[in-house]
Amino acid sequence: MFKGLPVMYYRELHNLRRAWFAIISATVIPILYLFLFGLSIGGLMGDIEYEDQYLSYFLFFAPGAVGVSIIFSGVNSGGMISNDRYSKILERILSWPISRTSYFLARILVSMTTSISLLLFVLLLGIPLVEGGLYCDNIFLVLLSALLGIICFSSIFMSFLSLIPPPNDSIALTCLPPVIMLCSSMFYSLANAPSWLRTMAYMNPATYMTDVMRGA
Amino acid sequence: MLAIECAGLTKHFGDLTAVDHVSFEVEKGERFGLLGPNGAGKTTTIRMLTTVIPPDEGTAKVLGFDVRRKPDKVREKIGVVLQGLALEFFSTVYDTLDIYGRIYKMNAENRKKRIEYLLSEFELEDKRNERIDCLSGGLQRRVQVATAFMQPPEILFLDEPTIGLDPQSRRKIWQFIEEFSKGGYTVILSTHYMDEADYLCSRIGIIDYGKISALDTPEGLKSTLGGGDIITFGVEGNVDLLRSTISKLDYVEEIMAGDELAARVENADEVLFKLSEEVVKAGAKIKNISVRKPSLEDTFIKLTGRRIE
Numbered sequence: 001m002f003k004g005l006p007v008m009y010y011r012e013l014h015n016l017r018r019a020w021f022a023i024i025s026a027t028v029i030p031i032l033y034l035f036l037f038g039l040s041i042g043g044l045m046g047d048i049e050y051e052d053q054y055l056s057y058f059l060f061f062a063p064g065a066v067g068v069s070i071i072f073s074g075v076n077s078g079g080m081i082s083n084d085r086y087s088k089i090l091e092r093i094l095s096w097p098i099s100r101t102s103y104f105l106a107r108i109l110v111s112m113t114t115s116i117s118l119l120l121f122v123l124l125l126g127i128p129l130v131e132g133g134l135y136c137d138n139i140f141l142v143l144l145s146a147l148l149g150i151i152c153f154s155s156i157f158m159s160f161l162s163l164i165p166p167p168n169d170s171i172a173l174t175c176l177p178p179v180i181m182l183c184s185s186m187f188y189s190l191a192n193a194p195s196w197l198r199t200m201a202y203m204n205p206a207t208y209m210t211d212v213m214r215g216a
Numbered sequence: 217m218l219a220i221e222c223a224g225l226t227k228h229f230g231d232l233t234a235v236d237h238v239s240f241e242v243e244k245g246e247r248f249g250l251l252g253p254n255g256a257g258k259t260t261t262i263r264m265l266t267t268v269i270p271p272d273e274g275t276a277k278v279l280g281f282d283v284r285r286k287p288d289k290v291r292e293k294i295g296v297v298l299q300g301l302a303l304e305f306f307s308t309v310y311d312t313l314d315i316y317g318r319i320y321k322m323n324a325e326n327r328k329k330r331i332e333y334l335l336s337e338f339e340l341e342d343k344r345n346e347r348i349d350c351l352s353g354g355l356q357r358r359v360q361v362a363t364a365f366m367q368p369p370e371i372l373f374l375d376e377p378t379i380g381l382d383p384q385s386r387r388k389i390w391q392f393i394e395e396f397s398k399g400g401y402t403v404i405l406s407t408h409y410m411d412e413a414d415y416l417c418s419r420i421g422i423i424d425y426g427k428i429s430a431l432d433t434p435e436g437l438k439s440t441l442g443g444g445d446i447i448t449f450g451v452e453g454n455v456d457l458l459r460s461t462i463s464k465l466d467y468v469e470e471i472m473a474g475d476e477l478a479a480r481v482e483n484a485d486e487v488l489f490k491l492s493e494e495v496v497k498a499g500a501k502i503k504n505i506s507v508r509k510p511s512l513e514d515t516f517i518k519l520t521g522r523r524i525e
Contacts (some may be wrong), residue, residue, distance in 0.1 A: 007318045014315070018306040095266040096293040097317050107502040113437065 002104050002155055004097075004098025008106035012080075016110060027073060034058075034065035048189055050214070063142075063213035064186035067206055069118050070146060071177050073111040074153030078161035080107060082169045108154045116143065141216035149209035153180075186210045217280070219244045219371050219402040229395055234260040236426035237274065242404065242419075244279075247397050249417030250406040257426035258406035259299055262375045265404070266296050267482050267523040279370060295369030297361050299376040299406075303322030305349040309340055309359055310346060320367030326470035327366075334362045337392060349488065354385050361389055371402040378412060390416055404502045413479065420512070424520045434512055441518060444469060447491060449477045450510075453500030461498040462491065474518045480510065 016023065018137050042057030050060055086092040090197065093103060119142070157176070183188065184206035190198050202208045220242035227235040235257040242248040249522040250258045263269045265276055267287035275282060304312060310342040313334060317327035335341045338358045348356055361377055374393070393416060397403050398420045407413050413420050421431040428436060451458065453476050460477055463471045467487045472478035477495070481487050484507045495502060 007315075007321075010318060011315055015304060015306070087305060088298065088300045088302040089304065091263075091268055092298055094268045094294065095291055095294065095296040097288070098319065099288065100446065209418065 001099055001101050001127050002105065003102055004096065005102040005105055007111075008098055008154060009109050010014070012110040012111070014081075016114070023167070026069065026076070026114060027121065028071035029072065030065045030118065031176050034062060036060065038065065049191070050189055054197075060189070061187065063210045066146065066213060067149065067183060067184075067186045069211045070115050070149045070209065071153050071180055071206065073115045074155075074157040075173055075177055077107040077111050077154040077172055078157030078169075080159045081158055082166060082173070086166055101104060104155075104158055106128045108151055109160065111150045115146060119143070119146050124159045132209050138216040142213050145209050145212035145216070149205065152205045152209070180204060180206050185212060185214075217244050217313075218242065219245040219246065219279060220404065221277040222261075222265070222475050223276075224304055225261065225264060225271050226273035227257075227264060227269065228272050230258075233426050235264070235271075238423070238426070238428050240421055240428060240431055241472055242402060243400055245397070245400045246404065247393075247403040247416055247418045249413040249419050250423050250425035251408070251410070251413045251417075251438045251512070252406075253408055253520075255384060256408075256423045256455065258408075258423055259375050259425070260426075260436055262373050262404065266294060266373050267291055272349070295364040295367070295372045297364045297372075297374045297377050299379060301353075301356055302361060303348045303356060303360055303363075306347060308345050309335070309351070310344045312359060314365060316363045316366040322367055323477065330366055335347070335390055338362045338388070354381050358385060358389070361392070365392070365396065368396065368401060371378060371404060372396065374403065374405045374406055378407075378409065386412070409517065412480075414512050422494045422516060422519055429519045430515070437512060437515045438510050441480060441514055442469060443510070444480050444482045444512060445507055446472060446478055446480050446486060446510055447484050447490075448472075449495055449502055450501070450504040450506075451477055451495065451500040453498070456497060458498050458500050462494055465491070465494060467491075472509065473521055480514075 038058040038061040042061070045057045047054040048057055048060045074093045081090070084093065126137070157173070160172060160176065163167050183200045185201055186206055190201050193201065218241050220240070222241070223239045225235055225238045226233065238257070238261060248516050251260060252258050256351045260269070264271045265278060265283060267283050267290050268285055275284075277283070278290045281293070282289055304315070307315070310331060310438070317330060322330065330416060335344055338361070340355065340358060340362065343351060343355060348359060357378075357380065361374075364372060364374070367406060371395075377393070378389050379388070390412070392406075400514075403412070403416075406417060417434065419431065419433055420437060421428045421435070423429070430440070432440075455475075458477050459471050462468055462477075467481055468479045468491070469482060470480040472480060477500075479491065481491070488505070488507065492502060492505065
């Protein structure tokens with residue numbers, strides 16, 4: 001079932017090494033989200049009531065920024081399938097002595113590697129830089145939530161992109177992430193959201209991923 | 217032992233039947249060719265045999281393993297070169313070959329030796345550190361073929377391996393395939409180049425509209441025309457009328473199908489002058505005349521009624 005998984009993981013990491021801009025953007029975008037969005041909107045909104053306490057928007061949004069990174073790593077996993085299909089290498093891979101499971105799992109493992117590295121980077125950067133500090137009582141719960149989020153969103157985007165042929169796949173990649181992010185608790189508290197939006201958010205895995213991280 | 221056994225292999229894409237009840241067998245160590253025009257069903261047949269797509273009907277076994285039931289076993293035994301370029305374009309030539317070595321579980325030392333050997337054989341030594349997307353189409357194709365030889369497979373599938381290559385590169389790849397098959401390996405080749413099929417294949421299946429219309433050795437296929445010589449006239453005049461006129465001559469064995477005025481005769485030396493006179497008498501102006509032995513292309517045209525473009 002996992003035949004060829006190590007070599008497929010190596011291949012993915014190897015390809016990622018060449019796509020250095022993807023690594024930089026995956027690192028920079030969530031940090032930009034966290035600092036620019038978190039600080040600018042935070043200035044407008046003031047503190048937010050969350051679980052019987054008041055938090056700065058920056059601290060409230062920090063788990064959401066990690067979620068942004070996880071969703072984008074899922075988008076990358078899906079995008080790589082499109083890329084393999086477009087460059088015809090997918091057809092060649094299908095005749096390699098590896099299992100189909102390994103092909104998909106290798107992508108999820110690479111997403112885990114990059115996202116967890118990024119999460120730790122955000123925490124390390126955020127803790128000393130932010131007044132009041134980013135903090136977490138249970139780092140293992142944060143990591144578990146992030147890992148489940150990666151598995152979930154990588155699987156969603158890979159399944160989605162496997163079903164949608166080019167050129168519509170790139171449109172799907174552009175449209176789907178904002179819907180997932182905005183219909184969740186990543187950017188705002190659901191306490192004051194309209195009921196239809198709350199219903200959508202509670203059907204969205206991104207809400208649970210963010211809330212677990214926020215609670216930890 | 218049989219390397220390939222196909223029986224009633226069929227594949228539909230919507231209303232189109234791309235492969236229509238194809239059956240053939242290939243012995244181990246054979247160089248077998250599927251010859252046909254674009255869209256004949258060659259690539260679809262190879263895609264089914266290499267487990268990329270499942271057949272809709274019929275059975276196919278590769279080294280005794282059913283492609284539908286034991287695709288993993290089949291993939292362990294085969295190497296594939298696809299028709300289109302299928303490479304990691306941002307990887308270097310060396311890294312591309314290295315990945316293939318890893319896929320086939322070669323250890324580091326063997327991998328390195330094999331890569332050096334292939335770089336030398338395919339004349340890619342000075343391109344080893346260049347990215348694939350920076351190479352010319354011909355060099356990319358060479359890299360693609362080289363990847364299939366990283367770990368010599370028991371059966372090598374080559375789908376139009378020399379398409380778009382210059383004559384020098386084509387010849388190089390032919391020589392490599394020839395050398396490879398001497399090691400007892402089986403080669404399944406699809407091509408629309410007559411000379412390639414004639415040179416490389418020990419047996420050829422002519423495929424058109426998804427069906428195999430003939431299957432024999434190259435010599436056997438050519439002999440279906442009955443031997444002799446083919447005289448071709450380049451003429452100004454009504455070719456259909458000329459065909460009808462010369463077909464009545466007792467020394468003309470057969471009028472060849474196609475756009476040109478061509479006739480097969482038993483011995484061109486004896487009848488060339490007489491036949492030319494008849495063509496002129498029929499009102500045509502002869503621009504040129506050529507005489508040659510029947511080729512695979514003549515057989516193909518006879519069997520399918522069309523020329524491979």
